[in-house]
Amino acid sequence: MMSDSDLEAGELLVILRHGPHGTSWLREGLDAALVAAAFGRRVSLLFMGEGVGALVTGQQAGPLGQKGTAPTLEMLAMYDIETLWVEAEALSSLGLAEDDLMLPARPLAAEAIERAVAAHPLVLTF
Amino acid sequence: MATVEIYRYLSVDGQAIGLDPEGYLVDLAQWSPGVAEALADEEGIHLEEDHWEVLRVLRDFYGRYEMAPAMRPLVKAVGMALGPDKGRSIHLMRLFPGSPAKVAARLAGLPKPTNCL
């Protein structure tokens, strides 16, 4: 169980619910997070549902050479975005474990997600 | 990335280098140290080793992350690569006056930093 102080990590929570390559939602959400971080806001990211796919190791460019989002995820630390959460249920529903993730995102159970959302004054969903 | 129209050409060693309206390279593969020097001339900057090492950090950043950094991550990347004395915005402001993230990205042959106004 995590304490509430653990969750008061940021001013902005960006919830990413779309996987890489299919739509531009994931990239747009990451861009929003990067802009906020570039202006000094403390940003947290939560990967929910299909968005968990953004964290899977071994991603590549698309079949037509389209850029993926994995390099952008690796860049998050350079923007001091280090609070990364992943919906535990979505992770297990895809048969994935923490070892399958390219970044150290912390799995959150449903009640912790509820508290994370409540702890952030601004929440954006993508 | 959308195709960008060539707005003007920069002549470097007899080669025409296409630039977009804001002076960034249209074809990033055309970059060379000579191109950096020609772009720096336009800014009134004479490139010294202090400049070159920052441009190398930027090119390495782009090679790894496929994006040009905004100011804060640029300061951080320079600090990690060149030491804390150089990883300060004042150092970068001195080298690349005005808007260091944009000016340095331009000279390094990177696209315009997207998440920086």
Added chain:
Amino acid sequence: MKLHIVNRSPASSQVHAQAVTAMGPDDRLLLIEDGVQGALPQLVRYFEDIPGRLYALREDLEARGLVGRCDASVQVVDVDGFVQLTEEAEQTVSWY
């Protein structure tokens, strides 16, 4: 208190489940557009974890012929009610 807005039907997407998961104990949920199907008695069970805090937009129900078919537990609001819900909330969060 945050106001969560869902515009997808529970019959075709999991978006409603993400919204309910993210909701705090005082948060409210408003169904709009295709989301108003969630107000039907057959689908309202997806919102059983947020009793008394489920709203649906009248205009979108009317457009779909569903206004008289809502479950009794759903509070139907018009656009003015939507505005009031927004004003009472510290923030709105859209789920789409």
